Structures are given as C-alpha cells and as structure tokens.
Amino acid sequence: GAGVSQSPRYKVTKRGQDVALRCDPISGHVSLYWYRQALGQGPEFLTYFNYEAQQDKSGLPNDRFSAERPEGSISTLTIQRTEQRDSAMYRCASSLSREGWADTQYFGPGTRLTVL
Amino acid sequence: AQSVAQPEDQVNVAEGNPLTVKCTYSVSGNPYLFWYVQYPNRGLQFLLKYITGDNLVKGSYGFEAEFNKSQTSFHLKKPSALVSDSALYFCAVRDPTDRGSTLGRLYFGRGTQLTVWP
Numbered sequence A: 001g002a003g004v005s006q007s008p009r010y011k012v013t014k015r016g017q018d019v020a021l022r023c024d025p026i027s028g029h030v031s032l033y034w035y036r037q038a039l040g041q042g043p044e045f046l047t048y049f050n051y052e053a054q055q056d057k058s059g060l061p062n063d064r065f066s067a068e069r070p071e072g073s074i075s076t077l078t079i080q081r082t083e084q085r086d087s088a089m090y091r092c093a094s095s096l097s098r099e100g101w102a103d104t105q106y107f108g109p110g111t112r113l114t115v116l
Numbered sequence B: 001a002q003s004v005a006q007p008e009d010q011v012n013v014a015e016g017n018p019l020t021v022k023c024t025y026s027v028s029g030n031p032y033l034f035w036y037v038q039y040p041n042r043g044l045q046f047l048l049k050y051i052t053g054d055n056l057v058k059g060s061y062g063f064e065a066e067f068n069k070s071q072t073s074f075h076l077k078k079p080s081a082l083v084s085d086s087a088l089y090f091c092a093v094r095d096p097t098d099r100g101s102t103l104g105r106l107y108f109g110r111g112t113q114l115t116v117w118p
Helices: B100-104
Strands: A005-007 A010-013 A019-024 A031-037 A044-050 A053-056 A065-068 A075-079 A088-095 A111-115 B003-005 B010-014 B019-021 B024-026 B032-038 B044-050 B056-058 B064-068 B073-078 B087-094 B112-117
Touching: A005 A088, A010 A019, A019 A088, A019 A111, A031 A075, A044 A065, A044 A075, A044 B100, A075 A088, B003 B087, B010 B019, B019 B112, B024 B073, B032 B064, B032 B073, B044 B056, B044 B064, B073 B087
Parallel strands: A010 A111, B010 B112
Antiparallel strands: A005 A019, A019 A075, A031 A044, A031 A088, A044 A053, A065 A075, A088 A111, B003 B024, B019 B073, B032 B044, B032 B087, B056 B064, B064 B073, B087 B112
C-alpha cells in the first residue's frame, strides 16, 4: 500500500512569509509525528498526534510553529513569519496504534524548506 | 535524559567485507531501539528494531543488530557489504518508561555515513 506522503517536497520562501507543510499518513495509522532534521544531524522531535489530539508539542521550537490534524488523518505543520534558521528538512512519520510503544514509525520523504 | 550516540561520522568498507555501524544509548529504562537508513533524496527507511527477547535482531536487506545491555550498545552489522548499502544510517531509541505526553518520541543519533567501495 501507499506509504507516508508529504507535500511539497521542496519549498523556498522568503523570510517573514508563512508556510504550511502537509503530511498524509499511512491509511489507518493512528499516530502521526513531526520531526525536523538539520543538515548533518539526526531528526529531532517536534510534536505528535493520536487521532486528532495533539499529545506532545513540547518539541516545537517557539510559538511560530503549530500543527493540526483536524480529522485524525492529514496533518499540517505551519510556520509563521519564517526565519532563515527554520531552513531544514521536515519529516513526518506515522505508526499504527495509539499505545504502541514498540510500533515502528514509518517516515515520509520529507519537505526541504529553504528560507531566503 | 535519553540520548543516542553514533561515535563514527563515517565508515568505509570494501565490498564483500563485514560491516559494523556503532550505536550506544542512554535511557532510564529498558530501551526500544531502532535502525533506519536514508538514501539520497529519499525518506528514512526502517531496517530493524529491538523490543525484547533475543539480543540478535535480523532486519531488512541482510542487516542485523545486536543488543548489549551491559555495554548499552546496539551495533548494526552485515556479514558481507554491498556497494548498494552505501547510505546514511541512523540509530534511534524510545524509552518505554516515558509516560504521558513524551512516550511518542524517538531520539536519534547524528547518523553514520557508510561507504562501501568496490
């Protein structure tokens, strides 16, 4: 079946603009995760959802970052008033069950964000 | 605090030779450990995981990893490397003693670039 998809794959924006990054998880997966990966680093956790409920947003860097998953499927990560330091690869993952601590997180291809 | 260390930024090995990519971790409880691989312009692909049971875990593409609790390590291994194994490898840990809001997190290492030369 289809894996996790993300769009756009590449986004170039000017400083101060808002951007919205989309994630479409694997069908039927309950949990959805957002990570950010800087060049030369491993992914760092941002936030995650069980169904439509945001469980943990303590990884979001500041209040310019927000995420939603209103119908428990597709999620949007929004960055307001972008800054150059926001440039990174943004990765989305999904896993099957809500309490599946052992569940595998399956990742999408990522969105490469460049802020000029 | 949970953390993962991949002490080698790069590993180079000749095709046909065994390979090892090292990973050590620090968590307060018994860890759940994962290996992912990243090919250029592609997402992270799951290779294998250790949850409990046999310390030697077998995964995709002939890879395996050995959990060593006393050394807090989870090294990735393959008996005979292929040129196509060249990629960036990430080790990750999840701490099942996390409760409530933090249990969803994976903590990743910085990655190890594996190059297999012909």
